[in-house]
Amino acid sequence: GGSASASTIKQVKLERESELRIEVGNETPLKLRLLNGSAEIFGSELAPEMWLTFPPRLKFAVFTWYGATIEMNGATETDYTADETPMVSYVNVHAVLEGRRNRAKALSPNDSEASQGPRVIVVGPTDSGKSTLSRMLLSWAAKQGWKPTFVDLDIGQGSITVPGCIAATPIELPIDPVEGIPLEMPLVYFYGHTTPSNNVDLYKTLVNELAQMLETQFARNAESRAAGMVINTMGWIEGTGYELLLHAIDTFKANVVLVLGQEKLFSMLKAVAKSKPNVDVVKLQKSGGVVSRNAKYRQKSRGYRIREYFYGLANDLSPHSNIANFSDLLVYRIGGGPQAPRSALPIGADPIANPLRVTPVNIDRDLLHMVLAVSYAKEPDQILSSNVAGFIYITDIDIQRKKITYLAPSAGELPSKYLIMGTLTWLET
Ligand code: ADP
Numbered sequence: 001g002g003s004a005s006a007s008t009i010k011q012v013k014l015e016r017e018s019e020l021r022i023e024v025g026n027e028t029p030l031k032l033r034l035l036n037g038s039a040e041i042f043g044s045e046l047a048p049e050m051w052l053t054f055p056p057r058l059k060f061a062v063f064t065w066y067g068a069t070i071e072m073n074g075a076t077e078t079d080y081t082a083d084e085t086p087m088v089s090y091v092n093v094h095a096v097l098e099g100r101r102n103r104a105k106a107l108s109p110n111d112s113e114a115s116q117g118p119r120v121i122v123v124g125p126t127d128s129g130k131s132t133l134s135r136m137l138l139s140w141a142a143k144q145g146w147k148p149t150f151v152d153l154d155i156g157q158g159s160i161t162v163p164g165c166i167a168a169t170p171i172e173l174p175i176d177p178v179e180g181i182p183l184e185m186p187l188v189y190f191y192g193h194t195t196p197s198n199n200v201d202l203y204k205t206l207v208n209e210l211a212q213m214l215e216t217q218f219a220r221n222a223e224s225r226a227a228g229m230v231i232n233t234m235g236w237i238e239g240t241g242y243e244l245l246l247h248a249i250d251t252f253k254a255n256v257v258l259v260l261g262q263e264k265l266f267s268m269l270k271a272v273a274k275s276k277p278n279v280d281v282v283k284l285q286k287s288g289g290v291v292s293r294n295a296k297y298r299q300k301s302r303g304y305r306i307r308e309y310f311y312g313l314a315n316d317l318s319p320h321s322n323i324a325n326f327s328d329l330l331v332y333r334i335g336g337g338p339q340a341p342r343s344a345l346p347i348g349a350d351p352i353a354n355p356l357r358v359t360p361v362n363i364d365r366d367l368l369h370m371v372l373a374v375s376y377a378k379e380p381d382q383i384l385s386s387n388v389a390g391f392i393y394i395t396d397i398d399i400q401r402k403k404i405t406y407l408a409p410s411a412g413e414l415p416s417k418y419l420i421m422g423t424l425t426w427l428e429t
Pocket of ligand 1: 019021022058059060061124125126127128129130131132133235287288289290291292
């Protein structure tokens with residue numbers, strides 16, 4: 001019960017190679033600092049004595065390699081110490097990747113094949129610790145001066161931007177334990193739904209676009225090529241989900257596949273890799289600290305992500321409410337759309353709408369509470385292949401006056417009038 005009681009200060013002594021697992025209470029933030037020794041949160045080292053403030057509901061662990069004393073101030077849902085963790089195996093993977101980065105760097109940048117650092121893809125069921133492991137590998141690499149690229153293909157619980165997107169961003173510093181992935185210049189593609197089954201073709205198309213774009217960037221940047229990438233994936237590993245994993249492995253030319261907590265997936269991928277001599281498939285233990293989140297929790301945390309995009313983690317951003325004429329904004333949707341009933345089609349015609357068709361959307365009340373992406377496209381036929389600048393949230397539609405009110409991260413004109421609509425909605429609370 002995380003109700004704000006009188007402040008509770010508590011010290012915890014951690015032995016070497018153990019961790020303090022914490023779920024912050026539902027209502028109030030938790031303050032925490034390193035009193036002595038050394039410790040890290042998901043690969044990012046804590047500065048001595050500096051208080052950090054963790055928002056309600058956050059789940060994390062403070063791990064120490066050599067021993068530490070931690071001080072906490074505030075209410076937690078749970079906090080306990082664990083001395084059995086898979087961290088040694090995780091850091092061993094990091095050491096192997098580090099070796100490959102150094103080898104790639106030492107080789108001539110003209111040999112684009114040999115000077116390519118590791119491309120790691122992390123796979124496993126939901127709540128196996130994929131995002132967390134990705135984060136550790138990135139932070140450990142950044143600590144040693146690399147700038148690896150983080151690719152997030154998880155449209156349900158992505159950590160780069162709002163849900164419904166796939167995205168990539170270079171990681172130049174260990175990831176901040178509170179703020180998470182820096183949002184400076186991410187490369188974002190808007191899929192618009194939180195499950196891939198809504199439009200598998202679109203998902204694949206965007207994965208192709210993102211991979212191609214990164215390939216272009218790597219071609220002219222030896223530093224980021226040698227640092228390589230860490231790719232986080234969705235927890236959907238059965239049927240079409242499995243197919244999408246194979247598609248991602250191929251498309252990003254992954255050469256290290258880390259499988260978390262699932263024997264079956266591991267052996268399936270191992271079998272596939274037999275025909276791919278330069279792909280290593282490695283099985284890793286899931287951490288006992290990973291917290292399972294049910295569908296309702298996931299749904300809620302999607303809402304928090306959207307809120308965070310507009311208002312900031314600590315309500316430190318001030319989004320702008322803007323009013324536009326219907327005629328100022330051009331809204332498009334990809335695929336789906338109203339399908340002609342079978343009876344209206346010629347005999348033998350395929351009633352499935354083209355999943356990649358880009359069609360204009362009439363502005364009406366249906367847009368209310370939708371989150372739309374602002375495309376970088378200059379023409380409608382570029383929408384499918386363009387990344388997005390950011391997002392707006394529709395707060396009012398006035399049919400009579402033909403005015404649309406929306407929330408945007410800042411005031412002023414949108415970078416483009418082309419907006420993409422999916423099924424992503426949000427109820428501001
Ligand atoms: P996945 O990406 O496989 O769905 P995550 O890495 O997001 O799983 O982990 C699920 C949740 O568990 C997250 O909230 C994460 O912060 C938390 N978590 C992961 N590892 C630990 C740990 N060792 N101790 C406490 N919480 C953890």
